[in-house]
Amino acid sequence: MITIEIKDLSKKFKIKQRLIYPVKNFSLDVRKGEILGIVGKNGAGKSTLLRILAGIYKPDGGRVTIRGRVATILGLNFGLDKRLTLRDNVYFSCSLLGMSKREINSKFGRIVEFAELKGFEDVKLYKFSDGMIARLAFSIAIHKDFDILLIDETISVGDVSFMQKCENKIFEFKKAEKTIVYVSHSLDIGLCDRIVWMDKGRIMAIGGREIIKKYWRDSVKDTKVSEEQIRLFKEWVRELERKNGK
């Protein structure tokens, strides 16, 4: 079953009398239970695409069909207020996401536990570290009932053990047949079934993990990179492949 159907999607912004197209004639189908990664440079249109899928931006051309409930993690401190306590923030943020009070009551314990913030329930958020806040934000977002999860480069925050936990959670979602679209311009997307390389609003290439290498080779084309960095990176990719591989 196709859960996200994108057909000829276009979005234009006007910047100083000039029209730019962050997304242009973009077509893609995402299957149920698939984890789709999107890579690309800054300004490639990844975030804009995600916002259109989330219903935050209105497309200027083409059509998007979404089958299922959507949850989003776009940006880090969404809906969190540093002057409120963790408890208040969970209620505040979850209400924005459309949860009822009863639903929040029943999920509160799990949200705090997943974020590894037990004992901090009544501490105001400005006393938290960025990593703690990121964990909280992620935890809140994934505790909403959803069929489709849209993530805009957030998992890479937090320490290694939390990243690992998030990855495990994502595999759990995959087993539960949830669809996940994961945007990143870093390369830690060994989780993905399929990867789309986006540039100037279009699809440059689409395929398996080999896309990462293609994308990376292209993006360092005009940059000065030392031999040492290339060697380290190649090693890292091999490591990734070994870890996720077969």
Next chain:
Amino acid sequence: MKIGKLAGLSWTLAKYNLKVRYTGSWLGFLWYALKPLFYFSLLLLIFSKSFGNTIEFYPVYLLLGVFFWNLFTNATSSGMESTENRLIKSIKFPSEALVISAVLSYFVAHLFEIGLLVILLVYFSISPLNIIFYIVLAAFFFIFLLGISFFLASVNLFFRDINPIWKVIVTSLLFFTPIFYSVKIGGPGQFVNLFNPLYYFITAARSFVIYSEIPDAIILLGVIVFPLISILIGYIIFNKLKIKFAELI
């Protein structure tokens, strides 16, 4: 979208609005009541000599005027600024709730100020039951301010000049509206004020609360018609523009 759900969300947001705004300050929530009280005392000090002798129950008269003007100023300004919020860019949720909660939080806080009004009424041996009329009027005023805020909140994102312009308008209303003085019925002052919605609410409140009288038909009509027009136009404009908000923040 279900109205009940929107109301619930707005209420929750308003609650945290109030919580955030004055946490860390000593008097906290009381500031809501203290600010208009300060204006009231100031105006009373300056004008009680000149207007106090000609206007009956001048402190109550003045307080009612200050109440409406203060609600008008605060609620519309914060309603206008409520959509300048990055939240709109990162979560899909009904943005109406931002505007409603901004206006609502001032009305909730206003309940504290009403206590002050009751004390004054008792002091001047006016029936405190007249407060009931005041609360009904305040409900109409709420709808009126909501409409204006919807309009300002959406247009302000497209033309940021609206914000400073509105601040000037609001300040000048303090002097154009008979808040600390009275206008002669049938005179030019009253004629000009027929175009001023605030005048209708303040006049209606004064005749209900101070004189226990039903106000003139035209005043009552204004109190009912202004909120209807305001909410209708305000919401239609907001609804038309809201999908563009995320691109403008």
